Amino acid sequence: MDFSWTPEHLALRDSVRTVLAETLPADWDRIAREGPGSAEQTAFSREFCPKLAARGLLVPHWPVEFGGRGASTWEHFIIGEELWAAGEPRGPQYMNVNWIGPTLMRYGSPAQQQEHLPRIAAGTVIWCQGFSEPNAGSDLASLRTRAERVDGGYLINGSKIWTSYAAEAEYCFLLARTSADRKGGIAIFLVPMNSPGIKVQQIPALIGEGDIHEVFFHDVFVAEPQRLGGEGQGWDIITHALANERIGIPRYAFARRALDTAIGLLRDRGELDSIAVKARAGQALAAVEAARMLVYGVVDQRAKRGADRGQGSLARWAVVSAERAVCEFVLDFVPDGLHEGAPPLLLAHHMRAIAAGLASGAAEVQLDLIARMFLELPRERARAV
Amino acid sequence: MQFELTEEQTMLLDALVAITGEGAEPERCVDRYIADPALEEQLQDAGFFSLAQHGYSTLEAVLVAIGIGKLPVCVEAATSLLIGPLLPETVRRPIAIVRETSAGETSVAVSGRSGSRAARLATRPIRFLSGAHTLVILADDQVSLVELQPEDVRACTTHYAYPYGVLVPAALERAVVVDVPADELLRRYRLAIAAEITGAADAALQRTLRQVKEREQFGKPIGAFQAVQHRLAMAATSVEACRVLTLRAADGGDAADAAAAAGYAQEMARQLTFDLHQFSGAMGLTLEYPLHLWTYRIRALQAESGGSQEQFAASVDLAWPPSKSRGE
Numbered sequence: 001m002d003f004s005w006t007p008e009h010l011a012l013r014d015s016v017r018t019v020l021a022e023t024l025p026a027d028w029d030r031i032a033r034e035g036p037g038s039a040e041q042t043a044f045s046r047e048f049c050p051k052l053a054a055r056g057l058l059v060p061h062w063p064v065e066f067g068g069r070g071a072s073t074w075e076h077f078i079i080g081e082e083l084w085a086a087g088e089p090r091g092p093q094y095m096n097v098n099w100i101g102p103t104l105m106r107y108g109s110p111a112q113q114q115e116h117l118p119r120i121a122a123g124t125v126i127w128c129q130g131f132s133e134p135n136a137g138s139d140l141a142s143l144r145t146r147a148e149r150v151d152g153g154y155l156i157n158g159s160k161i162w163t164s165y166a167a168e169a170e171y172c173f174l175l176a177r178t179s180a181d182r183k184g185g186i187a188i189f190l191v192p193m194n195s196p197g198i199k200v201q202q203i204p205a206l207i208g209e210g211d212i213h214e215v216f217f218h219d220v221f222v223a224e225p226q227r228l229g230g231e232g233q234g235w236d237i238i239t240h241a242l243a244n245e246r247i248g249i250p251r252y253a254f255a256r257r258a259l260d261t262a263i264g265l266l267r268d269r270g271e272l273d274s275i276a277v278k279a280r281a282g283q284a285l286a287a288v289e290a291a292r293m294l295v296y297g298v299v300d301q302r303a304k305r306g307a308d309r310g311q312g313s314l315a316r317w318a319v320v321s322a323e324r325a326v327c328e329f330v331l332d333f334v335p336d337g338l339h340e341g342a343p344p345l346l347l348a349h350h351m352r353a354i355a356a357g358l359a360s361g362a363a364e365v366q367l368d369l370i371a372r373m374f375l376e377l378p379r380e381r382a383r384a385v
Numbered sequence: 386m387q388f389e390l391t392e393e394q395t396m397l398l399d400a401l402v403a404i405t406g407e408g409a410e411p412e413r414c415v416d417r418y419i420a421d422p423a424l425e426e427q428l429q430d431a432g433f434f435s436l437a438q439h440g441y442s443t444l445e446a447v448l449v450a451i452g453i454g455k456l457p458v459c460v461e462a463a464t465s466l467l468i469g470p471l472l473p474e475t476v477r478r479p480i481a482i483v484r485e486t487s488a489g490e491t492s493v494a495v496s497g498r499s500g501s502r503a504a505r506l507a508t509r510p511i512r513f514l515s516g517a518h519t520l521v522i523l524a525d526d527q528v529s530l531v532e533l534q535p536e537d538v539r540a541c542t543t544h545y546a547y548p549y550g551v552l553v554p555a556a557l558e559r560a561v562v563v564d565v566p567a568d569e570l571l572r573r574y575r576l577a578i579a580a581e582i583t584g585a586a587d588a589a590l591q592r593t594l595r596q597v598k599e600r601e602q603f604g605k606p607i608g609a610f611q612a613v614q615h616r617l618a619m620a621a622t623s624v625e626a627c628r629v630l631t632l633r634a635a636d637g638g639d640a641a642d643a644a645a646a647a648g649y650a651q652e653m654a655r656q657l658t659f660d661l662h663q664f665s666g667a668m669g670l671t672l673e674y675p676l677h678l679w680t681y682r683i684r685a686l687q688a689e690s691g692g693s694q695e696q697f698a699a700s701v702d703l704a705w706p707p708s709k710s711r712g713e
């Protein structure tokens with residue numbers, strides 16, 4: 001047990017911070033306010049990611065044959081943590097490098113790999129993830145979007161919702177149904193977003209601009225070679241792909257920056273002296289650090305190829321709690337943080353934090369997983385499988 | 386960043402379990418706490434209260450304090466393990482500690498600060514004082530010790546699962562100031578609180594899990610109900626968070642981390658003790674069911690050194706030192 005960083009890891013952090021210092025514009029906090037999906041931040045990512053790629057910091061964890069250098073799990077994680085803390089200048093592309101690329105490496109055909117991986121590794125392509133539907137949220141396997149076989153491929157009909165980045169994306173990693181079999185009837189399609197028959201509509205929301213959309217598919221033709229894996233393999237593939245993502249994004253790192261900002265503001269205003277304010281600030285700090293340490297534990301486990309017995313879900317619940325603690329601290333003690341004129345970071349954090357318990361799956365489902373995997377408690381009732 | 390125990394740490398904890406057993410429950414417990422002088426002597430002889438003298442680190446001391454905190458028997462270990470190394474070698478355990486904060490501070494560590502020192506220190510029962518050989522008095526910038534004689538302490542019955550005693554005012558006349566940095570002692574005191582809560586909370590949670598898996602109502606184990614599962618899942622998350630915050634604070638030596646770990650532990654105590662008793666039903670209110678052996682230690686520790694508010698507030702002063710963050 002040793003909670004210090006190696007000199008290599010410290011140097012890596014420094015090099016990411018150097019890139020950030022050299023490349024982020026003066027008004028970056030304003031650009032990053034809306035979150036990774038806004039048009040402005042996405043456009044910025046198309047400049048920023050190639051620079052990261054040039055310095056070997058975009059896909060270092062990928063194998064050499066796909067443009068990486070086989071860097072360790074920790075190296076990949078440290079880069080992601082620094083970038084998320086900075087407001088995520090990779091925009092939506094964090095998703096590409098974290099799991100879309102690796103999933104294509106594992107399940108894609110050589111042609112699919114050749115088509116997609118170089119562009120992801122160069123940092124010039126945006127993807128979106130078409131899973132959720134109006135009637136398939138937490139119960140994702142109940143999705144209904146159909147993929148009907150036609151000559152040379154499939155016709156897709158249906159709709160997706162809450163699709164992040166859809167308006168800016170060139171491709172969609174789409175789940176659709178090829179048969180009625182609940183999980184065995186799901187397939188994955190790599191769909192160009194400029195295919196005829198796709199309509200994207202942004203959903204006005206409390207979270208950042210450009211984050212969530214509805215995507216409608218009307219007789220969209222997808223050629224057979226654009227199917228990833230076999231027809232019945234979709235569920236298994238995403239289960240594997242998302243297992244890689246089980247702790248999600250290092251949200252606590254941005255939460256910590258929001259807390260730093262709020263504390264600095266309160267102190268300047270002479271409003272940090274009361275024990276009540278300090279106690280709540282300390283509570284938020286402890287929640288953030290708890291989340292950080294539980295996430296680190298999962299990264300360490302992953303680096304050692306250990307089995308997840310629910311620790312990933314524990315970490316996610318801790319992350320949700322940390323987001324909530326900081327969000328509520330700001331609402332209680334820096335209420336003007338949500339007004340015009342406040343440091344943009346506070347609203348940026350608020351808009352990210354309120355989605356923490358939902359984006360990448362409802363937190364209550366994580367609690368179910370903790371109960372089952374970590375505490376080994378019995379199921380309440382037989383669930384549909 | 387390495388979360389696995391080293392071989393040496395594993396051996397240390399194995400050696401501990403070889404003495405304590407896996408924490409088997411007492412066959413009959415009708416007392417508020419269980420003392421086990423024989424076990425304590427064995428631990429003492431094996432050097433478990435003086436790890437620092439044997440070259441073990443603070444992290445290892447915390448691992449052992451957590452392990453001893455899990456036991457159903459009540460042993461003064463965390464203070465000896467963590468604060469002991471700062472004190473003169475002649476000091477004998479068990480060690481009791483009390484924190485005395487000066488008036489006018491924003492601190493809530495000790496209420497009723499006005500009046501004489503004797504009035505502040507010699508009216509309130511102190512944990513482990515009954516049976517202790519040494520009392521550590523931690524003031525804001527000064528540490529003093531009292532070598533206790535039997536006549537210095539009035540035993541005190543209590544609902545908590547620790548021996549408590551009240552100091553006889555005359556004993557304060559023998560208090561000697563020692564050359565120990567108060568801030569370092571406070572940091573270690575916080576580690577001791579966090580470690581002891583972590584161990585007790587872990588054991589209390591494990592005992593409750595066993596109960597909700599065994600006890601059936603409505604034709605199924607009560608642990609199958611989602612309402613119960615979710616609160617236990619949150620409890621497990623906080624216990625694991627508490628453990629890792631405490632270990633990290635022990636390893637890194639950062640004072641803000643220690644305050645955060647203790648604050649987290651003390652805050653967690655409220656929801657945790659409520660939920661674990663709730664899920665144990667009426668059985669959880671009896672003395673024969675062992676849950677109270679841990680929860681009434683946790684409930685005592687919850688207020689120690691000023692409670693979670695005090696530690697959290699301190700963590701803010703330590704993490705964002707006033708001069709540095711101005712103008713941020």
Ligand SMILES: Cc1cc2nc3c(=O)[nH]c(=O)nc-3n(C[C@H](O)[C@H](O)[C@H](O)COP(=O)(O)OP(=O)(O)OC[C@H]3O[C@@H](n4cnc5c(N)ncnc54)[C@H](O)[C@@H]3O)c2cc1C
Nearest residue numbers: 129130131132137138162163164355358359360361362364
């Ligand atoms: C910011 C954001 C971005 C997103 N981006 C994408 C994206 O890019 N692509 C995509 O496909 N999806 C995306 N989603 C959708 C996300 O995956 C879903 O919101 C999530 O799976 C929950 O589904 P739902 O919103 O339909 O909630 P519901 O399933 O309707 O659940 C609502 C609430 O009911 C409770 N609940 C549900 N099931 C259970 C249960 N089994 N036990 C106990 N309580 C339960 C929970 O409290 C839950 O929060 C995004 C969501 C957000 C907020």
